[in-house]
Amino acid sequence: MEASPESATEDRLDALAAAGVGRLSFGLQTASGRLLKSVGRNHTFADFQNVYRSARRRGFSLNLDLMQGLPGQTFTDVVEDLDAVLALGPDHLSVYTLQVEDRTLFAKREVELDTDFAREAMDMTLGRLAEAGFDHYEVSNFALPGRQALHNIGYWIDRPGLGLGCGASGFLGGVRYENEDRLKPYLERVEAGVRPVFSAERLEGKAKVGEELMLRLRLREGLVLTPEMKGFFRAELESLTARGLLEFDGGGCSDCLARLRLTREGLFLANEVFREFVPPFDGPLAPAGLERQ
Numbered sequence: 001m002e003a004s005p006e007s008a009t010e011d012r013l014d015a016l017a018a019a020g021v022g023r024l025s026f027g028l029q030t031a032s033g034r035l036l037k038s039v040g041r042n043h044t045f046a047d048f049q050n051v052y053r054s055a056r057r058r059g060f061s062l063n064l065d066l067m068q069g070l071p072g073q074t075f076t077d078v079v080e081d082l083d084a085v086l087a088l089g090p091d092h093l094s095v096y097t098l099q100v101e102d103r104t105l106f107a108k109r110e111v112e113l114d115t116d117f118a119r120e121a122m123d124m125t126l127g128r129l130a131e132a133g134f135d136h137y138e139v140s141n142f143a144l145p146g147r148q149a150l151h152n153i154g155y156w157i158d159r160p161g162l163g164l165g166c167g168a169s170g171f172l173g174g175v176r177y178e179n180e181d182r183l184k185p186y187l188e189r190v191e192a193g194v195r196p197v198f199s200a201e202r203l204e205g206k207a208k209v210g211e212e213l214m215l216r217l218r219l220r221e222g223l224v225l226t227p228e229m230k231g232f233f234r235a236e237l238e239s240l241t242a243r244g245l246l247e248f249d250g251g252g253c254s255d256c257l258a259r260l261r262l263t264r265e266g267l268f269l270a271n272e273v274f275r276e277f278v279p280p281f282d283g284p285l286a287p288a289g290l291e292r293q
Contacts, residue, residue: 002027005043008051017058023149024055025063025094031084032077035070045084052088061091061147068125069098069118078121082128091147095125096140099271119268126264139218139262139270156215166196175202206232210277217273222249222261236276240266245273 001016003024016024030036031045055062064085068078085093097118126136134142138156141149154161163170167181177200180186189196203211209228216223230237237260240246245266248258266273 001025003055005048005051008055010054013054013058013060017060021060023061023063023151025065025092026052027065028085029065029067030070030073030077031081032073035073035077038072039067039070049088063092063094063149064088064090065094065096067096067098068121069114073117075117075121075124078124082125086128086132092141092143092149093129093134094141095122095129097122097268122268123264137220139220139267153219156218158212158215175200177201207278209233213277214274217246217260217262218270220261222259224259233277240273240276245269 001021001024003026005026005028008024008026026048028048029039029041031048033044036044052062066081066085129136129142133144135145135148136142137148138152141152143149153159158171160171160173162172163177163179165179166183166186167179169176169178171177177197180189180196180198186196209226209232213223213229213233225237237246241248244263246260247263247266248260262270262273
């Protein structure tokens with residue numbers, strides 16, 4: 001379950017433990033008081049440490065989210081963030097590079113990512129977490145042995161899952177769907193006994209294969225290409241390999257059984273790689289059997 005340092009009270013932690021929740025993910029972002037304030041966080045790192053210890057006492061497995069490339073963040077800040085979180089001893093870390101999305105605070109401030117800084121910070125992070133015993137098993141995720149996020153892995157391997165609640169997304173019977181994200185319409189539909197699905201899409205053919213490629217490449221173990229992948233995306237795969245963004249185990253090739261994965265450079269430019277297989281989405285999903293029933 002996702003949790004914030006501000007809302008994870010003792011009573012709520014007790015309730016979650018009693019309900020059988022075993023893992024919490026905290027959006028820490030940074031240990032720097034200066035940066036926490038600049039990104040609008042209301043907690044201090046000392047506040048977070050108290051919440052962290054309370055959660056540990058209750059036996060939760062813990063993930064911490066860190067952000068790199070924040071406005072005003074220095075390389076020293078990144079080093080100190082890693083020092084601080086590793087001293088706490090979490091089971092899992094998610095480390096993200098800042099992406100400025102439309103209609104966000106950073107977009108309004110016209111913040112731009114310093115790509116050279118972000119690349120240097122990520123390179124250092126990869127080495128530091130490897131030394132600390134963390135397995136880099138997914139583009140942004142690192143875990144101690146046996147502590148990978150099985151829930152998240154389910155997304156990358158296309159495991160079916162129910163999306164329950166306002167704004168939730170799910171994947172069932174080959175259909176990806178999204179529930180109504182406005183609370184009043186959502187409740188009206190539920191109370192009327194009508195599925196609160198806002199939009200849905202059944203992927204087929206090239207779109208389905210492209211999504212599978214994108215999702216499997218997020219995992220560091222990579223994948224063995226299927227004939228369909230090679231048939232639909234041979235040109236893109238050859239181009240990305242020639243650019244040094246994808247590589248085959250042991251110098252293999254697309255026509256053998258070697259596993260394909262992102263290179264170190266491909267990790268940093270992962271979204272650029274993924275766009276070759278899944279074009280940016282900029283419209284409503286088409287109905288696909290779960291729509292507004």
